[in-house]
Structure formats: structure tokens, C-alpha cells
Amino acid sequence: MTTETAPPRMRIVRHPLRYRLLEVKRVHRVTPGTVRVTLGGESLEDFHEQAPTDHVKVCFAHPGDALPVEPVVVDDTWMDAPVEPVTRDYTVRHYRRDARELDIDMVLHGTGVGSTWAAAAAPGMRLGILGPRGSEEVPFVHDWYLLAAEETALPALGRWLEMLPAGVRVIAFAEVPGPADEQHFGTATDLTLTWLHRGDAAPGSTDLLERAVRAADLPGGTGFAWVAGEANSLRPIRRHLRNERGLGKDQVDVDGYWKRGVVNHDHHEDEHTPHA
Ligand SMILES: Cc1cc2nc3c(=O)[nH]c(=O)nc-3n(C[C@H](O)[C@H](O)[C@H](O)COP(=O)(O)OP(=O)(O)OC[C@H]3O[C@@H](n4cnc5c(N)ncnc54)[C@H](O)[C@@H]3O)c2cc1C
Structure with a gap:
């Protein structure tokens, strides 16, 4: 699928980088393997999100501590500090300004600070968030969108489907363990969403x-x-889209959200379009 004229470029819109200490208001099992945590706090009044893939660094307490370490931010830059916060990336699933509430959907995959915290999440627990540092704005001018995700990226998939213009053609694929892990997403797009079940195979x-x-x-x-x-399973997909489908650099965003065997995978280290 080559294009005759270059489509408009993606751009990063920067936001003031701010740390917010929030409290868990509600916890809800979206599916057997995903927990929706609703965080609240007055500091969410000027929280900002605008693009499908907007995400925050969730800051967890060190073992034995009640509160997360606050990241040191100077002039919108997260600085090195003697004691660093424990952070993981999570997508902003919903933000409700009036209620000062933020939902994040956390996958229970077994090990890890984030997954372990999510499995025990309960109202009253406290969590920090840093960001979003920026939003990756994709111009909604295309004739069609191809979206593909597994569980950790379903929150962003849901946002894409909610934000894309009415009537635009969307072909989407979502990999989950089985039918119980499927989710319903509201959308005004002309959507064909195919759920792919991996059964007992490892994520x-x-x-x-x-x-x-x-x-x-x-x-x-x-x-x-x-x-x-x-990340590893996405490499051949990126190659296919760029080399075989002929999509230009600005028409492809392939993002490794985690990597097998790697703690706190840095998604910026993967080759992909620039991210906030
Ligand atoms: C931009 C962005 C947005 C993201 N949004 C979300 C989101 O909304 N919800 C969400 O749940 N995750 C999301 N992720 C993925 C999440 O940051 C990682 O899964 C993270 O590793 C979870 O931290 P952890 O402490 O649970 O595991 P870690 O301590 O980082 O890793 C411990 C072990 O678990 C493995 N592991 C990590 N994630 C998984 C997984 N999903 N399945 C199986 N094994 C895993 C690692 O390979 C490692 O061996 C996002 C990542 C990025 C980059």
C-alpha cells in the first residue's frame, strides 16, 4: 500500500511534567486478567491527555515503604536522584476531569512490581503518577487505520477506537488468552475487530x-x-508493514510495551516512531 502524496506527519505535543500522588478510589476486574484501578486526587484538576497512546509513569513504593519516592523534576526534566522511584508505564484509559479521576487498566501477568501491586490493589492505597510528558498526535486524515494489540495495549486500542473519526475504516486485531478476556469498546468508526485467542501459550x-x-x-x-x-514479537510486523506493505515511516507506529524476560523494558530503546 504505497501513497502518492506524503501524509501529514505525526507530532509530539509536550506537556508540563508533573508528579501527582493519588489514592485508589475503586478497583474493578475488567476481565479475569486485567484490573481497572480508579485513582483520584485534587491534583488531577489540571491533568492533560489528548492522544490514544497517552501514558504515565506509575510510581510504586519501594518494598516496606508506604509511599512512592517522588521523582525529582526540574524544568520539565526528570533528573537522576540518589533514590529513584520505582516506575512502570501505563496507559491513561479514562480521565474524568469533573470527578478528578483517572482509570488505568493493569494486566495481571504474574510477577513484577506493577502486576503484583495490581493484584492486591484496594481502595485507600496510594500511587504516584508522572506525566504524560507528551502526546503523540497522529493526524486523523487517513482513509483507514490498522490497529493490533495484546492485553497491555488494549487500553490504548480502546482509546484509538473512541477517538478516531466517525465512519473511518478500522481493521483491528487483539490477542488475548481466551473469550473471557475480550473487551467491548465503544466506537463510531467502521470497525472490523478480530479477537485472537492464544489459549495456554505464554504471553x-x-x-x-x-x-x-x-x-x-x-x-x-x-x-x-x-x-x-x-517487543520481540512485533519486530517482524514492523518489517512487514514498512517493507512489504510499503507504509512510510510516518504511517507506522510499532511500540514494544514489554519484553519477555526483561524487567521494566524501556520502549524507547526499540526502533519505532518517536514517543513522548
Ligand atoms: C507506552 C506504554 C503503555 C503501557 N500501558 C500499559 C497498560 O495500560 N496496562 C498494562 O498492563 N501494561 C501497560 N504497559 C506495559 C507495562 O509497562 C509492562 O508490562 C511492565 O513490564 C509491567 O511491569 P511489571 O512490574 O508488572 O513487570 P516487570 O517488573 O517490568 O517485569 C517482570 C517480568 O514480567 C514480564 N512481563 C512484563 N509484562 C508482562 C506481560 N504483560 N505479560 C507477561 N509477562 C510480562 C517481564 O518480561 C519480566 O520477565 C505499557 C507499556 C508502555 C511502554
């Missing part, structure tokens, strides 16, 4: 998304592809 170990993307029948016109999930 990040299958090529389900790759095979689905390879087989996708993409419409004509200009398109944009966003894919997020386990």
Missing part, C-alpha cells in the same frame, strides 16, 4: 498478531498502522 510467545496483520486485506488510499505488545 508474547505467539505469532498470532503477525499472521493476522500479514493476511489483512487493507483498503486503498492512505493508511496508518499502530501495533503494540511484546
Whole structure:
């Protein structure tokens, strides 16, 4: 799918970098493997989010501590400090300014600070958030959008589907363990969403998304592809979209949200379009 004229570029909109200490107001199992944590606090009054992939650094307390270490931020820059906060990236699923509430959906994958915290989350617990540092704005001018995600990226997939313009063609694939892990997303788009079940296979170990993307029948016109999930499993998808589908750099955003065997994977180290 090549384009005759260059589509408008993605751009990063920067936001003032601010730390907020929040309290858990509600906890809800979205699916057997995902916990929705609703965080509240007056400091959310001037919180800002605007793009599908907006995310925050969630700051967890060190073992034995009641509160997270506050990151040192000077002039919108997160500085090195003698004691660093423990952080993980999570997508802003919903923000309700009037209620000063933020929802994040946390996958229970077994080990890790984030997953362990989420499994025990209860009202009254406290959590810090830093950011979003910026929003990756994709111009909503394309004729079609290809979206592919596994569980950790379903919050962002939901946001894409809620934010994309009414009537635009969207082909989406979502990998989850089984039917109980599927979610319903509201959308005004012309959506075909296919759920892919990996069954007992380990997360990040299958090529389900790759095979689905390879087989996708993409419409004509200009398109944009966003894919997020386990970093290694996404590499062939990125190559396919760029080399075989011929999508330009600004038409592809493939983001490794985590990497098998790696604690706190840094998604900026992967080759992908620039991120906030
Ligand atoms: C921009 C961005 C947005 C993200 N949004 C979300 C979100 O909204 N919800 C969400 O749940 N996650 C999200 N993630 C992914 C999340 O940051 C990682 O899964 C993170 O590693 C979780 O931290 P942890 O402390 O639980 O595990 P870590 O301590 O980082 O890792 C411990 C072990 O668990 C493995 N592991 C990590 N994640 C998974 C997984 N999903 N399944 C199986 N094994 C895993 C690691 O490979 C490692 O071996 C996002 C990541 C990015 C970069």
C-alpha cells in the first residue's frame, strides 16, 4: 500500500511534567486478567491527555515503604536522584476531569512490581503518577487505520477506537488468552475487530498478531498502522508493514510495551516512531 502524496506527519505535543500522588478510589476486574484501578486526587484538576497512546509513569513504593519516592523534576526534566522511584508505564484509559479521576487498566501477568501491586490493589492505597510528558498526535486524515494489540495495549486500542473519526475504516486485531478476556469498546468508526485467542501459550510467545496483520486485506488510499505488545514479537510486523506493505515511516507506529524476560523494558530503546 504505497501513497502518492506524503501524509501529514505525526507530532509530539509536550506537556508540563508533573508528579501527582493519588489514592485508589475503586478497583474493578475488567476481565479475569486485567484490573481497572480508579485513582483520584485534587491534583488531577489540571491533568492533560489528548492522544490514544497517552501514558504515565506509575510510581510504586519501594518494598516496606508506604509511599512512592517522588521523582525529582526540574524544568520539565526528570533528573537522576540518589533514590529513584520505582516506575512502570501505563496507559491513561479514562480521565474524568469533573470527578478528578483517572482509570488505568493493569494486566495481571504474574510477577513484577506493577502486576503484583495490581493484584492486591484496594481502595485507600496510594500511587504516584508522572506525566504524560507528551502526546503523540497522529493526524486523523487517513482513509483507514490498522490497529493490533495484546492485553497491555488494549487500553490504548480502546482509546484509538473512541477517538478516531466517525465512519473511518478500522481493521483491528487483539490477542488475548481466551473469550473471557475480550473487551467491548465503544466506537463510531467502521470497525472490523478480530479477537485472537492464544489459549495456554505464554504471553508474547505467539505469532498470532503477525499472521493476522500479514493476511489483512487493507483498503486503498492512505493508511496508518499502530501495533503494540511484546517487543520481540512485533519486530517482524514492523518489517512487514514498512517493507512489504510499503507504509512510510510516518504511517507506522510499532511500540514494544514489554519484553519477555526483561524487567521494566524501556520502549524507547526499540526502533519505532518517536514517543513522548
Ligand atoms: C507506552 C506504554 C503503555 C503501557 N500501558 C500499559 C497498560 O495500560 N496496562 C498494562 O498492563 N501494561 C501497560 N504497559 C506495559 C507495562 O509497562 C509492562 O508490562 C511492565 O513490564 C509491567 O511491569 P511489571 O512490574 O508488572 O513487570 P516487570 O517488573 O517490568 O517485569 C517482570 C517480568 O514480567 C514480564 N512481563 C512484563 N509484562 C508482562 C506481560 N504483560 N505479560 C507477561 N509477562 C510480562 C517481564 O518480561 C519480566 O520477565 C505499557 C507499556 C508502555 C511502554
